[in-house]
Amino acid sequence: MARYAMVIDLESCVGCSACAAACVLENEVPPGHNRLWIRQRELGVFPELTVEYRPEQCLHCENPPCVPACPTGASYKNEDGLVLVRYERCIACGACVAACPYDARFMNPAGYVDKCTFCEHRIADGLDPACVETCPTGCRVFGDLDDPTSAVREALAKAGRIDVLRPEMGTEPKLFYLNTPSKRGLNDTEEVQQ
Amino acid sequence: MKLNRRKFLTLSAASVGAVALGGRAGAFKAPWTVPQKWYEGQVTTIYSYCENCFWKCGITVKVAGGKVRKIDGQKHNPKSRGRLCPRGQAGVAQLYDPDRLKRPLIRVEGSERSEGKYREASWDEALDYIAARMLKIKDKYGPEAIAWFGHGSGDSWFVEYLPAAWGSPNAAKPAVSVCTAPRETASQWTFGRGVGGHEPVDWENTEYIVLIGHHIGEDTHNTQLQEFAAALRRGAKLVVVDPRFSTAASKADRWLPIKPGTDTALLLAWINVLIEEGLYDREYVEKYTVGLAELAEHVKDKTPEWAASITDLPADTIRAVARELAAHAPKAVLPPGRHTVWYGSDTQRMRALYIVNALLGNYGVPGGFYLAKKPYLEKYPHPPFPLEPAAGGCSGSSGGSEEVPEGYKPRADKGKFFAKTTAIQELVEPMLSGKPYPIRGLICYGTNLFHSIPNVPRTKEALRKLDLYVAIDVLPMEHVMWADVILPECTYLERYDDLVAIAHKTPFIELRQPAVKPLWDSKPGWWIMRELAIKLGLEKFVPWKNIEEYLDTRLQAIGSSLEEMKKKGTLVQRGRPYLKDWERWHMNPFKTPSGKIELYSKTFAEHGFDPLPDYTPPMPAPTGFYRLLYGRSPVHSFAKTQNNWVLMELKPENEVWINNAEGKKLGLRQGEYVWLENDAGVREGPVRVRLTERIRNDCVYLVHGFGHKSRGLRLAFGRGASDNTLQTRYVLDKISGGAGLRNNFVKIVPNAAIPRLKRISTLARERRL
Incomplete structure (x- = not known):
């Protein structure tokens, strides 16, 4: 039993997308869809950027x-805190896709809802998720929140600043962003430059 | 694109209704089966090294069901350390690209080059065709009339092995004169050592980093990025000098938005402060360098105030950085970037950069530069070749011997510049002019002639004039579809290549071995080279029966074997990284004429060049034009990866970066398509506008490698703009032979039509494994 979580240190991330490519290949994500993607925000005015x-x-x-949005029980949270989909139970109704405030789910053309599993199959073998393993900057850390000696706990303890996406939703995410470069945090959309 | 939330809200209204009709939702069982994932079956792993850029990371290839499914970094490999960049990850998509060249093709008799009319041929017929014409050219003009261009690790067969055996000194790589030539030449004549393919920056120990036009994070050289990120996490300070707010700049403590082309002035001002304020490492400079007095005199008037008026940077900032550098020395470093052919005065700029490093006393010292050592490896004992390989390279030697054996001619570019390596762009001219002697044939291995060599119209004219043009490649790149004979090489995941020996802190040797059999009728480079050599009557130079024997012989000679390497992938040896390690054995690492670091270069003076670097103003931009800068996307390598669906989904096109205020002045809208037109009237695009605060208003920026024109590249075709097409002008660096490419200027021509292209995801669907 664990409570798996991931932290991403935004001070280190360069947006190289190695994680995204690794995810596509590890999990056979179909073209046109993503389990993992990268947003880029430019803030400020030349030369203060x-x-x-x-x-x-x-x-x-x-x-x-x-x-709770899932009518068939296909979507569930397992005992290690991973939110997963039993694909064979999924009827592709899309209710969960609509319910997710983070747009993290998509309809796999094979006929079921798909999303990041934290590479459940790799964790089972004691490996890090594919995105964590490949990240050249090492900005991603994965581990068990309940284990005080885990790398995740260590990273959280050392971080200057910790953010989660849309905390007002009360979802209590287990993906934490460390050291957000913007002083106004992650969710400030006003600064976003299209 | 992702099916988004809003779309699903509409969709789900219908499907939720259906569920309600079905009644007990919990008991619902899907009528379909969920496809098995690749990792659920049996997976075998093979060690090799990556080819999706030049960095050569060790990889672990996972094969399931007879197909390559996933590529990971090799954990014990000093380059990858178990991690890979996006391009390394996406190698699988290149292997199974349906657009690949599948069998040898011969241009249809009577058709023109560029028409793209081909007939299929057997390997035997194609190689006979080539050999007959090569021998004819040799009879009439001599062996030097065949030029050899190569890029990629398989190029060793085609720019080193075979040309040297055949007797042509005209072998070249774009990796030299359109990339690293200035930094290598400058390093050679300052430190007496090249930089090599793996920049020997001691990231692990450094405390202060200054990057000048060096785009770490956008050029995802795996190891470098790992060490860079680790250094910053450890608290190292970072200064980035760049007209553009690059990814690296976004991580910096200071960004210096310098006026393009004025870097040498900045470096000279730093030298001035270090000397005038007595901040340089006296002990180191006295012990290891020559020419301080001349240097001090030379930079006396190159004050920060002088530089400020040139560089558009505040004098206080310039002075502050010099002092900070000194405060952290010798654990302060100014790494050489990779692509250094900017303005034509680049060897001198790189000399200035190295001199700053030397004054900080960091060369061969922890926190500065370590001294890279080549691993011990023996050559295959073939009979001596008539010539020494002359191509050089970012990781190769700095060129063959200057003595030309009797009966052979010197390189066709000899005399145009000082360095010993061949300049690829200078070999195009003799194809047109026949001077100093004619080049009548070209063997082109993996070098994209229309995306790497400046002045594409000239290249095309030259290709039209040749008696023979052969392209060896994996994909139908635009220049490939001009060749008389096209030879399809298999990808790096399907072949052996020669061993690579990486000069490093811990020198190592890597093996490339096939993970799967070659698809279609494609063949490995070594096989193509060997068969061609035999048909050319050069069989005595290829005494090995097959590649396994060749590799095994080389490995046995150093106490290993092919069998061992297949299991290990990487063989790591011991290095000698710091000056103290050399001095213990009374060895001198500085192979300069004086045996010391040459702040003042007597050799340069003797050859009529400035013995001390001076600032040369760059060619000014004509009114209404912007200087064209270019760089990299982290998900693409050169012009090689734009047909890879995984990477194209991440970055499907490039955009032209234009300063926000400047763009508004021009009336441009964010995301609109425009043409770029250079001052010679060459038009390129259409390309999307990216209005951004992240660039100065006197330049625009493109990611290199887009704007493919070959219809055979179904994903790459027509997306974005090619910087190389707009680079019709270059300024030759008379010292290194480098082609200074940042002397091209473009204006923005608005209202271009939106290109009508299928979505990448639609095109990619058929490419799914």
């Missing part, structure tokens, strides 16, 4: 809105 590269994916919320 900040750029934020922010990888996004399923946050494996403690209170996942997608789970």
Whole structure:
């Protein structure tokens, strides 16, 4: 039993997308869809600038809105805190896709809803998720929140600043962003430059 | 695109209704089966090294069901350390690209080059065709009339092995004169050592980093990025000098938005402060360098105030950075960037950069530069070749011997510049002019002639004039579809290549081995080279029966074997990274004429060049034009990866970056398509506008490698703009032979039509494994 979580240090992330490519291949994500993607924000005015590269994916919320939305019980949270889909039970109704405030789910053309699993199959073998393993900057750290000696706990303890996406939703995400470059945090959309 | 939330809200209204009709939702069982994932079956792993850029990371290739499914970094490899960049990850999509060249093609008799009319041929016929014409050219003009261009790790067969055996000194790589030539030449004549393919920056120990036009994070050289990120996490300070707010700049403590082309002035001012304020490392400079007095005199008037008026940077900032550098020395470093052919005066700029490093006393010292050592490896004992390979390279030697054996001619570009390596762009001219002697044939291995060599119209004219033009490649790139004979090479995941020996802190050797059999009728480069050599009557130079024997012989000679390497992938040896390690054995690492670091270069003076670097103003932009800058996307390598669906989904096109205020002045809208037109009237695009605060108003920026024109590249075709097409002008660096490419200027021509192209995801669907 664990409470798996991921942290992404935005001070280190350069938005290279190695994680996104690794995810596509590891999980056979179909073209046109993503389990993991990267947003880029440019903030400020020349020459006082900040750029934020922010990888996004399923946050494996403690209170996942997608789970109660599922009519068949295909979406569930397992005992290790991972939010998952039993694909064979999914009827592709899309209710969970609509319920997710983070847009983290998509309809796999194979006929079921798909999303980041934190590479459940790799964790089972004691490996890190594919995105964490490949990240050249090492900005991603994965581990068990309940284990005080885990790398995740260590990273959280050392971080200057910790943010989660849309905390007002009460979802209690288990994907934490460390050291957000913008002083106004992650969710400030006003600064976003299209 | 993702099916978004709003779309699903509409969709789900219908499907939720259906569920309600079905009644007990919990008991619902899907009528379909969920496809098995690749990792659920049996997976075998093979060690090799990556080819999706030049960095050569060790990889672990996972094969399931006879197909390559996933590529990871090799954990024990000093380059990858278990991690890979997006391009390395996406190699699978290149292997199974349906657009690949599948069998040898011969241009249809009577058709023109560029028409793209081909017939299929057998390997035997194609190689006979080539050999007959090569021998004819040799009879009439001599062996030097065949030029050899190569890029990629398989190029060793085609720019080193075969040309040297055949007797042509005209072998070249774009990796030299349109990339690293200035930094290598400058390093050679300052430190007496090249930089090499893996920049020997001691990231692990450094405390203060100054990057000048060096785009770490956008050029995802895996190891470098790992060490850079780790250094910043450790608290190292970062200064980025760049007209553009690059990714690296976004991580910096200071960004210096310098006026393009004025970097040498900035470096000279730093030298001035270090000397005038007595901040340089006296002990180091006295012990290891020559020419301080001349240097001090030379930079006396190059004050920060002088530089401020040139660089558009505040004098206080310039002075502050110099002092900070000194405060952290010798754990302060100014790494050389990679692509250094900017303005034509680049060897001198790189000399200035190295001199700053030397004054900080960081060369061969922890926190500065370590001294890279080549691993011990023996050559295959073939009979001596008539010539020495002359191509050089970012990781190769700095060129062949200057002595030309009797009966052979010197390189066709000899005399145009000082360095010993061949300049690829200078070999195009003799194809047109026949001077100093004619080049009548070209063997082109993996070098995209229309995306790497400046002045594409000239290249095309030259290709039209040749008696023979052969392209060896994996994909139908635009220049490939001009060749007389096209030879399809298999990808790096399907072949052996020669061993690579990486000069490093811990020198190592890597093996490339096939993970799967070649698809279609494609063949490995070594096989193509060997068969061609035999048909050319050069069989005595290829005494090995097959590649396994060749590799095994080389490995046995160093106490290993092919069998061992297949299991290990990487063989790591011991290095000698710091000056103290050399001095313990009374060895001198500085192979300069004086045996010391040459702040003042007597050799340069003797050859009529400035012995001390001076600032040369760059060519000014004509009114209404912007200087065209270019760089990299982290998900693409050169012009090689734009047909890879995984990467194209991440970055499907490039945009032209234009300063926000400047763009508004021009009436441009965010995301609109425009043409770019250079001052010679060459038009390129259409390309999207990216209005941004992240660039100065006197330049625009493109990511290199887009704007493919070959219809055979179904994903890459027509997306974005090619910087190389707009680079019709270059200024030759008379020292290194580098082609200074930042002397091209463009204006924005608005109202271009939106290109009508299928979505990448639609095109990619058929490419799914």
